[in-house]
Amino acid sequence: MINHEFGKTTEKHLRGVHKDLSDVMRKALKLSPVDFGISEGLRNQKRQLELLASGKSLTSKSRHLTGHAVDIFAVINGSVSWEFKHYQTIATAVFKAAKDLSVDVEWGGDWTEIKDGVHFQLSRKMYPE
Template sequence: MAYRLGAQSRAELKGVHPDLVRVVERAIVNTAQDFSVHDGLRTLEEQKRYVASGASQTLNSKHRAQADGYGHAVDLVPFINGKMRWEWEPIYVIAAAVWQAARELGVPVRWGGAWIDLADIKIGTPGAMKAAVEAYGAARRKAGKKVFTDGPHFELVR
């Protein structure tokens, strides 16, 4: 089944860098898991609220307008039974679709599930995405560092 971006998702893409918009538009057509664009460009006030709630770690987010005037990040959340759901198994499917889209379009994208450039993942399957998240978490714990995974988050690598 081919999915399409709804009006709300399209509205969230306003102000997002055109390269990242192209990746999202390709991913929604290729994915086996429907998703919504939960967040694109954010204001400083919105970002402050995300940091205060612990949903974000920095005010210097790629969701905020960058030097070129565009936001360089989106959050893609699984859409299941008419609702957005933050669940890992469907997030892995979305990440695999973004991996494929980024590769097809030649757009470098970093994924917040494992905080790596998707080009560093050799096979774009949900299983490979899950393995990347597990490897990231294990490496952070081994180094005595905090693990912060943001599975729905995708950003341009610049």
């Protein structure tokens, strides 16, 4: 059974995230057959540089730094899963929610350089820095 509201930890991780992206993620949770939470939203430069150095990010100019991105985790039968198929299912719900709310969202799972299935961000076109 999916809880259609985020828990306290996810809500804490949404602090500082652009309202439009937070709204999309909350609506997507209601639409998604796969439960998920937010593992990271707004990020400071020190954290970004740590992720860059460890190879977990390809940029020092992440949309996380401005509150324009979130990373999620899928919950399957009460446990976190990193299987890409679950993130594809969640992405479908995120894109539907974004369309319903007229918000332009991009998914890291669509990228060619690195498949970042946990990453969603507001487009630079609609939401410049």
